[in-house]
Amino acid sequence: MICEGTHFDGKIPHTFVVFGASGDLAKKKIYPTLWWLYRDDLLPKPTKICGYARSKMSIEKLRSNCDAYMKVQPGEQAKYDEFWSLNSYVAGAYDGRTGYELLNQQLEQMENHCKANRIFYLALPPSVYDLVTLNIKNICMSRNGWNRVIVEKPFGRDDVTSKALSDHLASLFDEEQLYRIDHYLGKEMVQNLMTIRFGNKILSSTWNRENIASVQITFKEPFGTQGRGGYFDEFGIIRDVMQNHLIQILSLVAMEKPVSCHPDDIRDEKVKVLKSIPALELSDMVLGQYVGNPDGTTEDARTGYLEDPTVTSTSTTPTFAMAVMKINNERWQGVPFILRCGKALNERKAEVRIQYQDVPGDIFEGNTKRNELVIRVQPGEALYFKMMTKSPGITFDIEETELDLTYEHRYKDSYLPDAYERLILDVFCGSQMHFVRSDELREAWRIFTPILHKIEQEHTKPLPYVYGSRGPKEADRKCEEANFRYYGSYKWHGSKSSTSNL
Ligand SMILES: NC(=O)C1=CN([C@@H]2O[C@H](COP(=O)(O)OP(=O)(O)OC[C@H]3O[C@@H](n4cnc5c(N)ncnc54)[C@H](OP(=O)(O)O)[C@@H]3O)[C@@H](O)[C@H]2O)C=CC1
Numbered sequence: 001m002i003c004e005g006t007h008f009d010g011k012i013p014h015t016f017v018v019f020g021a022s023g024d025l026a027k028k029k030i031y032p033t034l035w036w037l038y039r040d041d042l043l044p045k046p047t048k049i050c051g052y053a054r055s056k057m058s059i060e061k062l063r064s065n066c067d068a069y070m071k072v073q074p075g076e077q078a079k080y081d082e083f084w085s086l087n088s089y090v091a092g093a094y095d096g097r098t099g100y101e102l103l104n105q106q107l108e109q110m111e112n113h114c115k116a117n118r119i120f121y122l123a124l125p126p127s128v129y130d131l132v133t134l135n136i137k138n139i140c141m142s143r144n145g146w147n148r149v150i151v152e153k154p155f156g157r158d159d160v161t162s163k164a165l166s167d168h169l170a171s172l173f174d175e176e177q178l179y180r181i182d183h184y185l186g187k188e189m190v191q192n193l194m195t196i197r198f199g200n201k202i203l204s205s206t207w208n209r210e211n212i213a214s215v216q217i218t219f220k221e222p223f224g225t226q227g228r229g230g231y232f233d234e235f236g237i238i239r240d241v242m243q244n245h246l247i248q249i250l251s252l253v254a255m256e257k258p259v260s261c262h263p264d265d266i267r268d269e270k271v272k273v274l275k276s277i278p279a280l281e282l283s284d285m286v287l288g289q290y291v292g293n294p295d296g297t298t299e300d301a302r303t304g305y306l307e308d309p310t311v312t313s314t315s316t317t318p319t320f321a322m323a324v325m326k327i328n329n330e331r332w333q334g335v336p337f338i339l340r341c342g343k344a345l346n347e348r349k350a351e352v353r354i355q356y357q358d359v360p361g362d363i364f365e366g367n368t369k370r371n372e373l374v375i376r377v378q379p380g381e382a383l384y385f386k387m388m389t390k391s392p393g394i395t396f397d398i399e400e401t402e403l404d405l406t407y408e409h410r411y412k413d414s415y416l417p418d419a420y421e422r423l424i425l426d427v428f429c430g431s432q433m434h435f436v437r438s439d440e441l442r443e444a445w446r447i448f449t450p451i452l453h454k455i456e457q458e459h460t461k462p463l464p465y466v467y468g469s470r471g472p473k474e475a476d477r478k479c480e481e482a483n484f485r486y487y488g489s490y491k492w493h494g495s496k497s498s499t500s501n502l
């Protein structure tokens with residue numbers, strides 16, 4: 001959805017409230033995003049920002065916390081000062097009414113006691129969501145403008161806790177006021193999935209079980225918990241990445257064509273495809289946990305997950321997971337969807353691989369390799385299609401090559417905004433297209449809750465893999481069983497920069 005100035009409500013002031021303003025997410029993502037939007041004149045005018053957290057802090061202190069992440073360029077200093085002049089901060093508790101009453105007074109004062117629209121961003125631990133949202137509703141809502149609430153994951157730990165959160169939010173707000181962020185939905189290539197699929201006849205007509213052998217959706221990170229695994233240990237990689245980011249990508253890859261680009265038409269189709277996926281079983285999965293690499297060049301690389309002092313030494317929390325999902329509908333019956341994600345692996349990468357079936361009746365002495373469409377989300381956005389060609393020259397040999405759309409070459413001068421920039425702007429515009437609806441969430445938890453409970457109750461031991469490797473070998477075997485072929489023969493001759501890992 002293109003965000004046009006006309007989407008904003010005339011000259012009505014907007015107030016953006018950051019709950020958890022003293023925290024990590026606020027300083028690393030939310031304030032920088034607001035600054036970049038302000039710098040690029042994308043925020044409606046006037047917009048003011050108010051932070052709220054327990055710590056007593058001046059604006060100068062808040063600013064100095066954020067400075068390192070704001071990427072202020074030479075020549076932008078005056079505008080940067082102007083940005084901070086729009087900010088204020090209120091210190092208060094998350095329980096009790098007093099802090100919220102002070103906050104509301106501050107907001108009214110910032111809005112000159114006039115009509116204003118308010119956005120509330122919960123950059124907070126989930127343990128205080130209930131209290132904070134209740135107090136927003138009772139004390140801090142704009143009485144004559146609109147109100148929108150942005151919620152960060154985790155949206156619960158399983159189906160029951162997620163439903164409790166959804167029910168609580170639904171008792172306070174309309175679904176149209178709720179913006180559940182999955183920041184992967186703000187990434188360029190994830191947003192491009194619908195265009196790739198539904199804007200290209202050649203792809204839309206082959207996007208089915210008659211042509212596609214398997215689909216692989218991968219997320220890899222090259223670092224471990226870096227001594228801060230305490231939070232991760234409570235959740236594990238399935239909740240951290242697979243149940244949200246990867247399942248969102250899967251639903252965009254697999255859903256039927258929506259009736260229109262209206263957010264609810266799209267989200268209806270996402271829900272429908274999720275409903276066709278049976279709950280996962282242990283036999284569908286490979287779980288892993290990294291161990292230190294004695295030859296690692298950094299402390300993090302030499303430290304295994306269980307050696308992280310913030311992690312229980314007997315933890316069975318997976319840091320790697322692979323799941324083979326089935327979609328039982330007419331388009332996809334029998335096509336495995338392989339989801340893989342892990343920490344402390346060999347590279348940073350997020351991508352989708354659509355692997356086509358073998359060419360039937362091969363006349364090239366078994367040298368034909370499968371076509372593969374790769375949609376690289378990061379690093380270095382790209383879309384490439386691996387195909388066979390005759391080797392050039394006096395020969396009739398065949399070889400693998402690619403049709404290559406590398407963004408840094410084709411769209412040299414384009415600015416690709418950060419995921420949060422797009423998503424926060426969407427909230428101002430009132431577009432929920434790239435936000436998670438409560439029924440999507442319910443279906444995602446239905447698929448993952450039984451397996452998560454089983455793993456936790458039975459303390460299923462994950463397979464060890466070495467920090468910096470590609471993960472447990474069993475995962476490759478499972479991919480092969482799930483009809484994904486790796487030949488190891490493909491050579492990429494493009495520039496190094498587009499494939500760099502970091
Ligand atoms: N536009 C561009 O910038 C383009 C860049 N390239 C680059 O060229 C390189 C090669 O291309 P790619 O498509 O990856 O082709 P390959 O067919 O060589 O590799 C596919 C993927 O298979 C996985 N793999 C590696 N070893 C094994 C194994 N032993 N068993 C099973 N799977 C294995 C790897 O991913 P994993 O470890 O995740 O399993 C690898 O990325 C990449 O770096 C790619 O980014 C290629 C084309 C265009």
Ligand SMILES: O=C1O[C@H](COP(=O)(O)O)[C@@H](O)[C@H](O)[C@H]1O
Binds near residue numbers: 183
């Ligand atoms: O949500 C999460 O995502 C990040 C990875 O995000 P990216 O945009 O850098 O790919 C991951 O590190 C984190 O564990 C997870 O909670």
